[in-house]
Amino acid sequence: MRLGAGRFVAGETLDECLLVLRSLNDRGFYANTTLLGEGVRDEAETRAVVAAYEEVIARLDGMKANVALKLTHLGLELDEELAYENVRRLVDRGSFIRIDMEQSQFVDATLRIYRRLRSDGLDNVGTVLQAYLYRSEHDLADLLPLRPNLRIVKGAYLEPAEIAYPVKADVDAAYVRLVEASLAGGGYTAVATHDERMIEGALRFAEEHGIDRDRFELQMLYGVRPRLQRDLVSRGYKVLVATPYGPEWYPYLMRRLGERPANLLFFLQNLVRR
Numbered sequence: 694m695r696l697g698a699g700r701f702v703a704g705e706t707l708d709e710c711l712l713v714l715r716s717l718n719d720r721g722f723y724a725n726t727t728l729l730g731e732g733v734r735d736e737a738e739t740r741a742v743v744a745a746y747e748e749v750i751a752r753l754d755g756m757k758a759n760v761a762l763k764l765t766h767l768g769l770e771l772d773e774e775l776a777y778e779n780v781r782r783l784v785d786r787g788s789f790i791r792i793d794m795e796q797s798q799f800v801d802a803t804l805r806i807y808r809r810l811r812s813d814g815l816d817n818v819g820t821v822l823q824a825y826l827y828r829s830e831h832d833l834a835d836l837l838p839l840r841p842n843l844r845i846v847k848g849a850y851l852e853p854a855e856i857a858y859p860v861k862a863d864v865d866a867a868y869v870r871l872v873e874a875s876l877a878g879g880g881y882t883a884v885a886t887h888d889e890r891m892i893e894g895a896l897r898f899a900e901e902h903g904i905d906r907d908r909f910e911l912q913m914l915y916g917v918r919p920r921l922q923r924d925l926v927s928r929g930y931k932v933l934v935a936t937p938y939g940p941e942w943y944p945y946l947m948r949r950l951g952e953r954p955a956n957l958l959f960f961l962q963n964l965v966r967r
């Protein structure tokens with residue numbers, strides 16, 4: 694953590710994380726948190742993750758903060774029914790839960806579980822669509838009748854060209870299409886990107902189409918473009934800072950380093966300084 698993960702991760706314990714979340718709230722940000730971990734392959738371990746999240750949810754009470762989680766942390770690789778039962782226990786508690794989107798092999802099951810929760814009458818749940826996947830525009834069109842709460846991201850995993858745009862400009866163009874279709878579609882949209890052009894474009898689109906500020910929010914990751922985050926809050930927008938914690942921070946950190954060469958440099962400088 695001291696080598697540099699602390700820039701992107703709010704500590705290894707829930708107590709450390711809550712200090713960060715409180716400070717974000719004090720500065721006008723909303724926040725979410727995630728107990729880092731994925732790919733759990735043991736049923737008992739998934740139950741322990743659920744118990745940990747129950748504590749997180751209880752301790753977030755009264756704060757401007759919610760939970761985002763990964764279904765593979767709740768056992769999706771083991772059994773879809775188990776993942777459904779586990780996430781349902783958490784959604785049943787009534788606070789808003791966002792189901793992150795992981796590698797492409799989990800997209801169908803994730804959307805099935807999301808739909809199942811909604812058809813169970815649970816509305817305090819949202820999920821994520823990734824612009825790099827060719828399928829996401831269809832997925833959005835299929836979901837819109839549910840007035841879904843969707844976070845739109847570019848996509849963080851390495852996916853083959855058969856299913857995902859290999860060229861960044863195409864991902865960016867798909868991102869704009871998805872965000873605009875989601876904003877216009879009547880649900881709630883979380884525009885999750887650090888790309889200032891995309892953010893300003895979304896804000897302009899919302900303004901021009903009379904989409905109220907209570908129908909969307911901006912989301913960024915803890916430690917990424919903090920000045921831009923502050924500027925947007927000072928302009929009166931709802932900005933949520935995604936603020937993960939936990940001892941299993943390594944895969945998360947690797948994704949953040951992979952997104953930007955400068956991050957890798959920052960990390961290596963910390964290594965050298967020690």
Ligand SMILES: Cc1cc2nc3c(=O)[nH]c(=O)nc-3n(C[C@H](O)[C@H](O)[C@H](O)COP(=O)(O)OP(=O)(O)OC[C@H]3O[C@@H](n4cnc5c(N)ncnc54)[C@H](O)[C@@H]3O)c2cc1C
Nearest residue numbers: 793794846847848849885886887888912913914935949952
């Ligand atoms: C709140 C949130 C939740 C997310 N949830 C998911 C999810 O569920 N599933 C999923 O696949 N992906 C998720 N992602 C990751 C996302 O898919 C992208 O990988 C990530 O946001 C980088 O893309 P970008 O939109 O910021 O645009 P990019 O075009 O990659 O970057 C635009 C600019 O932002 C800055 N920037 C971007 N990333 C970084 C970074 N790591 N460090 C420093 N500067 C950076 C740079 O200045 C860059 O020029 C999430 C992202 C956010 C913000």
